[in-house]
Amino acid sequence: MCFSVIGNFSENSITEKGAILERSFSMQNSLLKNFTYFFIIIIFLIFFIPCFFFPVFINSNVISFLPSNSGYIWPIPGYTTITSYFGRRISPTAGASSFHKGIDIGAPENTNLIAITSGTITYTGFLGGGGYTITLSPDESTKITYCHVSPNFLVKTGDLVTQGQLIGLVGPMYVDNVPGNQYHDELGRPTNGAMTGTHLHLGVRIGDEYIDPLSFFETGFQSAF
Ligand SMILES: [Zn+2]
Numbered sequence: 001m002c003f004s005v006i007g008n009f010s011e012n013s014i015t016e017k018g019a020i021l022e023r024s025f026s027m028q029n030s031l032l033k034n035f036t037y038f039f040i041i042i043i044f045l046i047f048f049i050p051c052f053f054f055p056v057f058i059n060s061n062v063i064s065f066l067p068s069n070s071g072y073i074w075p076i077p078g079y080t081t082i083t084s085y086f087g088r089r090i091s092p093t094a095g096a097s098s099f100h101k102g103i104d105i106g107a108p109e110n111t112n113l114i115a116i117t118s119g120t121i122t123y124t125g126f127l128g129g130g131g132y133t134i135t136l137s138p139d140e141s142t143k144i145t146y147c148h149v150s151p152n153f154l155v156k157t158g159d160l161v162t163q164g165q166l167i168g169l170v171g172p173m174y175v176d177n178v179p180g181n182q183y184h185d186e187l188g189r190p191t192n193g194a195m196t197g198t199h200l201h202l203g204v205r206i207g208d209e210y211i212d213p214l215s216f217f218e219t220g221f222q223s224a225f
Contacts, residue, residue, distance in 0.1 A: 131193025
């Protein structure tokens, strides 16, 4: 009897210990589960949230495809550094105007150029200081010029293009065998118009008046920062 009590007591004690162990194991288990969930949430916050916001701050493709108040979209996705603003300036190179009739956006050769609005291509060719140029006309009086582009035009005069359509590429710094090209660097090497580095010159002319192209994009710029 006594033995059996002790025996029972021992058995109970083992069962209780087992239950305690089991409870503590399941507590550890649920703690582990909670920790795992917590860890997954932290990883999500660390990686996904910045990935979501990163393009807004860094990748200007986001800016480029936001139509501004004017309805125009940025002509050169991924590049928003203005290397020369519209207006009076000190001429950067021989033959370049001291009143800058557009804006220069720095970008490497072969960067995509898109139609800022729908319209008709009214010129492709070499245009003096503008170098290889594409002109897009959304209406009779408005001329949008893309200068210093690649001679490998992706459109031709008379083409109807839609907003956002790829129409050309940023051109090279140097061009050879262009009849009548009087622009060159200090070593005499012929350049793609009056320029000191690869970029897009964007000009907007309405009637006889040149307008600051940035005035068409202000909203897009502001909304990105
Ligand atoms: Zn320019």
